[in-house]
Amino acid sequence: MPKSIPSLVERFTSGDESAFAELVTRFQKKIYYLAFQMLGNHLDADEVVQETFVRVYRRRQELRNVSNFTAFLIRIATNYAIDLLRRHKGHSPITDDQSSLPGEIQIELSQRVRTPSDQFEDKVLMLEIRRALEMLPPRQKITAVLHDVEGYSKAEIAEILDCPEATVRSNLHIARTKLKKVLKKRLAKRK
Amino acid sequence: MTCQHLLSLLEDYVDNDLSATDRARVSEHLDCCATCRAEYEAIRNLKGLLKRQPTTDPGQPYWSEVSSLILARTVEAAPLAQSGRTLRLDTSERTTFIRALVSAAVSVSILVAALFLGSGVELQQPVAVLVAKQPLLISSSLTGLVDANHGSIITRDEQIRLVRGLSLLGPPGAIGRFPVIPNLMTTFD
Numbered sequence: 001m002p003k004s005i006p007s008l009v010e011r012f013t014s015g016d017e018s019a020f021a022e023l024v025t026r027f028q029k030k031i032y033y034l035a036f037q038m039l040g041n042h043l044d045a046d047e048v049v050q051e052t053f054v055r056v057y058r059r060r061q062e063l064r065n066v067s068n069f070t071a072f073l074i075r076i077a078t079n080y081a082i083d084l085l086r087r088h089k090g091h092s093p094i095t096d097d098q099s100s101l102p103g104e105i106q107i108e109l110s111q112r113v114r115t116p117s118d119q120f121e122d123k124v125l126m127l128e129i130r131r132a133l134e135m136l137p138p139r140q141k142i143t144a145v146l147h148d149v150e151g152y153s154k155a156e157i158a159e160i161l162d163c164p165e166a167t168v169r170s171n172l173h174i175a176r177t178k179l180k181k182v183l184k185k186r187l188a189k190r191k
Numbered sequence: 192m193t194c195q196h197l198l199s200l201l202e203d204y205v206d207n208d209l210s211a212t213d214r215a216r217v218s219e220h221l222d223c224c225a226t227c228r229a230e231y232e233a234i235r236n237l238k239g240l241l242k243r244q245p246t247t248d249p250g251q252p253y254w255s256e257v258s259s260l261i262l263a264r265t266v267e268a269a270p271l272a273q274s275g276r277t278l279r280l281d282t283s284e285r286t287t288f289i290r291a292l293v294s295a296a297v298s299v300s301i302l303v304a305a306l307f308l309g310s311g312v313e314l315q316q317p318v319a320v321l322v323a324k325q326p327l328l329i330s331s332s333l334t335g336l337v338d339a340n341h342g343s344i345i346t347r348d349e350q351i352r353l354v355r356g357l358s359l360l361g362p363p364g365a366i367g368r369f370p371v372i373p374n375l376m377t378t379f380d
Contacts, residue, residue, distance in 0.1 A: 020262075020265065021258070021262060024258050024261050024262070025254075025258060028254060028257060028258065028261075029254070032249070032257075033246050036246060036247060037244060037246070042247065042249060046249075046253075046257065049257055049261075050257065050260060050261055050264065053261045053265070054261060054264045054265060057265040125240070126243070126244060126245055129240050129241065129244065130244070133241075144241065145241075147206075148237075148238050148241040148242060149241050149242060149244050151242075154206075154208070169202075172202070173202060176202065176234060176237060179237055179241075180233050180234070180237055183237065183240070186240070187232075187233045187236045187237055187240075
């Protein structure tokens, strides 16, 4: 029977190393996908995954006072991703050559039968969206990714980013306004 | 409801964050206002496109490898975590620190080996000047140095020891970076 997250966290804070290993296994994919959406490449996503769990390990004593482990974990990951975004400011790490990444690309774009032309068009569109996201400042970008890509609520994002919900709303609104402006033609074409 | 009021509620409407009453009022307005309807469509389409952003699964070997790496790194961090201290070094600083340590260790070993190998040899002035001025050229001139007829100056045994000593006096890290030097050395054994 799978163990609950709070019980794993409690065992981990009591010094049980196997509980930490279990937490890594449970959350590494979530952190990787989130980091990939924020940073747009495998190497940075990999760095975020490793650094996030190492930081959690070092801060294990703090976990006794943490009520929401998932939010705590994602906060560490997003803070590190923001650091990387600021470090990368001025050049885009995004590549359209996804074939260089390990594993298979999982793209669920549509249920209908797709022609090579459709697939190419979708790939171009996704790249345009990613480039538009890349132009946003780190906080706005991460808010948009957490809300519109990953599906977190505004209240959850406020907890993750440790800021008022009004700030989340504001950042999300500004991010969407900028994205609408950049992707204006694309959005009009889809009507 | 005015268009301005509607626009202030529109994103919450798209996100399904409005009360039932406000939702009904927004719907009513959208049914009769083409401008606001266009704005609603734009936000909805944008949200739909962002939701479709592809994700990449790096594959099971990666997940196993990254788990092992994390656990290995936490073993390094364990004493710090237990003592309650915070390690301030980030990844790049740690890499630089490790490189500096390795570089220092290599430099010391090169110095010790050079002293040991060259202890019985007195360098001729022209060779010493060459080493001091052009250390990078040592690797390409070793064969010529050994093969040349220096019988009247030093013996062959002394030449071999001299070559070993000279190769170690090159720039730190030269040995191992240029395979020609170790290969050359083995031919003398």
